[in-house]
Amino acid sequence: MVAGKGKGKGRLAMAMAECEVEQEGLDHDRGNDLKPIDRLTEMPDDILSCILSFLSIRDSVKARILSRRWRYICPFMLNLDFDLHTVLGINYKARYSNGDSDISWEDKSKFVSGVDQFLELYNGQKLDSLRICFCLGNEYTGYVDRWIRFAIIMKTEKLDLDFSASPESQSNNLYDFPCQLLPQGDSSQLKYLCLKSCNLGPTPNLVSRLNSLKSLDLEHVPLNQSCANSILSSCLNLEWLRLKNSILPETLCIHGPSLHLKILIVHECYGVEKFEISSIGLTTFEYIGKVKNFSFLDVPRLEKVHIRFMVAYERGTQYMFNGIANDLPRLQTLSLVLTTDEVLPIPARITRFNSLKQLELFVMVSSDFNLLSLTSLLNASPLLQKLHLSVSHQNHSYEDEI
Numbered sequence: 001m002v003a004g005k006g007k008g009k010g011r012l013a014m015a016m017a018e019c020e021v022e023q024e025g026l027d028h029d030r031g032n033d034l035k036p037i038d039r040l041t042e043m044p045d046d047i048l049s050c051i052l053s054f055l056s057i058r059d060s061v062k063a064r065i066l067s068r069r070w071r072y073i074c075p076f077m078l079n080l081d082f083d084l085h086t087v088l089g090i091n092y093k094a095r096y097s098n099g100d101s102d103i104s105w106e107d108k109s110k111f112v113s114g115v116d117q118f119l120e121l122y123n124g125q126k127l128d129s130l131r132i133c134f135c136l137g138n139e140y141t142g143y144v145d146r147w148i149r150f151a152i153i154m155k156t157e158k159l160d161l162d163f164s165a166s167p168e169s170q171s172n173n174l175y176d177f178p179c180q181l182l183p184q185g186d187s188s189q190l191k192y193l194c195l196k197s198c199n200l201g202p203t204p205n206l207v208s209r210l211n212s213l214k215s216l217d218l219e220h221v222p223l224n225q226s227c228a229n230s231i232l233s234s235c236l237n238l239e240w241l242r243l244k245n246s247i248l249p250e251t252l253c254i255h256g257p258s259l260h261l262k263i264l265i266v267h268e269c270y271g272v273e274k275f276e277i278s279s280i281g282l283t284t285f286e287y288i289g290k291v292k293n294f295s296f297l298d299v300p301r302l303e304k305v306h307i308r309f310m311v312a313y314e315r316g317t318q319y320m321f322n323g324i325a326n327d328l329p330r331l332q333t334l335s336l337v338l339t340t341d342e343v344l345p346i347p348a349r350i351t352r353f354n355s356l357k358q359l360e361l362f363v364m365v366s367s368d369f370n371l372l373s374l375t376s377l378l379n380a381s382p383l384l385q386k387l388h389l390s391v392s393h394q395n396h397s398y399e400d401e402i
Contacts, residue, residue: 049123077124083133087114103135112136112143119150127151129158129192136163137173148181155189164197164220174199174220182209196220201227207234215240225249232256239263239281248272255279255297268310291316296327303330306360308337317347321377325351335360346373350380360388 084090084103088110111134130151136144144161151159163175177195179202182188188209194217202210207230210216214237223231223246232238233256241254242265250271254264255278264277265286277285278297285299286306296302305328309316320336332355338346359381361374371391378384 078126078128079131080118080122080127080129081131081133082111082115082118083131084111087111087134108134108136108140112140115147116143119147122150124154127154127156129160130154130156131160131162133160133162136175138175139173141175144175145178145181148178152181152183152188152190157189158192158194159190160192160194161198162194162196176201179203179206179209184209186212188212191215193217194219200231202230202234204230207231210235211237213238217242217244218246219244220246222247223249225251225253228252228254229256232259232261236260241265242267243269245269250274251276253278291319294319294323294327299328300330302328304333304335305331306335308362321347321380322349322351325353325380330355332356333358333360335362337362337364339364346376348376350376353381353384355383356381357383358386358388359384360390362390362392364392366393 088107090107115132130147132144132147148159161175161177174197176199179200182190188211190212192215193210193213196219198221200218200221200223210231211234213235216231216235216238217240219242221243223243228249232254236258237260239260239262241261241263244265244267246269248269248271251274252272253276254261255276259279260281261279262281263284263286264279264282266275267286267288269289272292274293274295276295276297277299280298280300282299282302284304285302288308289310291309305324307320307324309320320338324331324334331353334353334356336359338361359377361377363369363371363374374389378387
């Protein structure tokens with residue numbers, strides 16, 4: 001990571017400056033006719049760059065004022081992380097807890113200028129990851145596009161654009177991710193793409209440029225079915241997909257003839273009422289949100305499911321204890337979150353889980369709940385080998401594993 005790699009390393013720049021002053025003083029005492037010798041500045045650029053890499057981005061930029069030579073020395077880092085703290089030295093969590101959550105235009109201007117200056121002097125041959133975490137919208141398209149071009153040139157494998165740093169983020173001013181900047185064919189090195197508070201709407205002639213992706217993480221990214229279909233049909237190497245707090249179509253179809261998706265995670269998305277999932281390689285499905293209709297069409301390898309229904313009530317209870325077993329007869333690992341008010345009590349009749357080997361139960365109950373009622377779920381799992389039980393009461397909690 002870009003942040004300082006140990007306590008006290010933020011003082012490295014000050015120590016180097018003191019070293020220069022002490023050296024000049026020693027040389028002066030030996031005779032006024034001798035020129036000061038600056039041993040530190042005489043070091044090769046690669047060594048100086050390595051020294052600076054132990055500093056945070058903010059401190060490494062400050063170190064450039066030590067001399068004219070240092071002005072053009074850039075730390076060698078494989079992972080760049082630009083946020084409020086590393087660029088502006090602002091602790092956002094502390095600031096937000098005090099009620100001061102607004103980011104001024106002056107702060108935004110300083111941030112984009114700081115990132116620009118750092119990347120302009122960066123002289124590494126390759127970059128593993130680039131993360132930008134700041135409340136930027138479409139008005140900063142020119143800056144963000146330039147940073148993405150830089151990442152592509154540096155053959156970056158992981159790109160993380162998090163523009164949701166401000167609780168005042170406006171959905172009508174989201175940054176539009178420029179698929180047209182990604183290279184065509186097999187030349188793209190981008191494997192992991194994470195977008196938060198952005199728009200992702202590739203046109204049919206551009207969607208193939210996402211083909212190199214193995215992991216796609218979308219949060220606060222609105223998707224219509226046409227866009228979702230384009231992404232899933234073109235991302236032939238995609239193995240991991242997460243959709244969180246995003247607006248989705250009423251019926252979301254996750255399928256494609258060449259889809260290689262292995263892990264699908266959906267957390268608290270809006271607008272969607274039905275999921276149609278067909279992926280022969282899918283092994284893990286995780287869902288958190290309100291009760292929806294699920295249609296598992298062709299998922300022969302799906303063996304692990306985690307479900308937490310929000311506001312579940314009878315409909316969610318019936319699906320948890322009857323629908324899942326019918327839809328997924330090969331299911332081997334099941335993780336459920338159960339609450340007294342919404343799901344419990346467990347119905348007396350439960351469809352058998354004929355292949356279930358591992359069961360994880362996270363139970364949030366009132367003080368009068370009888371844990372023995374969980375035995376009906378155990379009786380419906382004849383091949384069960386491992387049980388993990390986590391119980392939370394109003395005043396205490398405990399976990400057990402059998």
